[in-house]
Amino acid sequence: MRKILHIDMDAFYASVEQRDDPSLRGRPVVVAWRGGRSVVVAASYEARPYGVHSAMPAARAERLCPDAIFVPPDFPRYKAISRQVREIFHEYTDLVQPLSLDEAYLDVTEPKIPSPSATATAQAIRAAIRERTGLTASAGAAPNKFLAKIASDWNKPDGLFVVSPARVQAFLTPLPVSRVPGVGKVMQGRLEGLGVRTVGDLRALELAELRAHFGTFGERLYERARGIDERPVQPHQPVQxxxxxxxxxxxxxxxxxxxxxxxxxxxxxxxxxxxxxxxxxxxxxxxxxxxxxxxxxxxxxxxxxxxxxxxxxxxxxxxxxxxxxxxxxxxxxxxxxxxxxxxxxxxxxxxxxxx
CATH class of the missing domain: 3.30.1490.100 (DNA polymerase, Y-family, little finger domain)
Structure with a gap:
């Protein structure tokens, strides 16, 4: 059985700005260019209670949070820190699959540094990130990528959540079906039409019924409802x-x-x-x-x-x-x-x- 981590830097771009400029700490920071056509690249945790989030128009963010401090993005700096974080990952495993500058999957089934568990490995990685970069990261540990990604969001920011093999079904059953990757608002509405609101509800449907309604995606829904995800961590993903x-x-x-x-x-x-x-x-x-x-x-x-x-x-x-x-x-x-x-x-x- 695999031991998979999903590690996600907390409000990465905004946290870098707060780290490097002490005057921004504890204040609502929005990383975006100013202007009516700009969109939010990232928002600090202090800005999020106002409803500010990435990809929204910057003008709307300013209306929602008039006291927000807008900082233009500095991607070369973010990329340099991302490389530093990935170097830490590779000290523990060569099986690292970056998803973006601020998140990655790691297969720590057989870590390079002896460790009693995936939980201990995740704790060690997070501690190294904090020590060397001054930033925090959240992590999820689970038997597969699907569960690890959900788990990493469970105790944000600066948290760790573990889904052990014995807890998979209990963890999934009450989750809103929207937590399943690929289930957006349209798909969620179609599932609700079938009486499906939670992953437990989804698990009650037969494979044939899911195929009839959703084709090949129905097979994925059937597997995810049971915590099945056989995708390996792929360090070298070809350009698509x-x-x-x-x-x-x-x-x-x-x-x-x-x-x-x-x-x-x-x-x-x-x-x-x-x-x-x-x-x-x-x-x-x-x-x-x-x-x-x-x-x-x-x-x-x-x-x-x-x-x-x-x-x-x-x-x-x-x-x-x-x-x-x-x-x-x-x-x-x-x-x-x-x-x-x-x-x-x-x-x-x-x-x-x-x-």
Missing amino acids: SISSEDTFETDLLLDELDEAIRRLAGKTWAATRKTDRVGRTVVLKLKTDRFRILTRSHTPEVLPASAAELAEIALALRARVDLPDDTRYRLAGVGLSGFRDRAEVPDQPLLFEQA
Whole structure:
């Protein structure tokens, strides 16, 4: 049986700012650029009781918490600290799967440093993070990734929660079904229509019924309701997608997006040059002024061989947007997905030329 940790830095970006500027400690800090189009990158625990959270418009955060102190994000600094934290992880195990700058899964079934239990390993890692970075982290320990991730959020901030194999069913039964990954508001509503509000309710449904209602996702729901998750911790995850997006200063019409799409295609293309894998599908993402998100994608027979070709495909995807002509857009993004190893892609002489 595996011993899995999920370690999550507490309010990471905001905590870094509070650590480095003592005047911010104990005060509501919002990490975001100022401006009507900006979104919140992170919020300190002092700001969260006001309803401020990441990804909300910065202007709304300011209305909710007029005393908030806005600090522009400093990603190079956050990345440097994230590398320091990952170095600590690797002192205990080589099986580390980063999810972002501030969280990761660790398989400590056989730790590099002798330890009596996963709990003791988690405590040692958290202590090392505090000692070397001055920051706190919360951790969940469990037999699999699904349970460990839920557990890490249980005693935040600066907490540890353990779900032992013997406690799995008792732990899951009363949980709201929304705690299951992939169950958003729409899926939650569909489950409630079946009388399912808790994981215990979900466990009462047969596999055939879940398949009938939700297809292959029904199989995942069946497994998660029973605490089953066989996914291993994968230290070296291949690139699956690369994208760039931007929120505009003012909302634009669809035919006014040419310059932005070309610029974003250039950024995405430059990012793909840093990987040995090749993206096959071009994706155009748009967000309207009413926050409706649309994506359009195309997998060409001949893959784009330059930033300019990527931009032309993304521009052509606009023709598949069927909203009224007067619709305005606040955000656009250009991405490549469906990445494969280069050896798996048919030979195309121009494919790997630099733009």
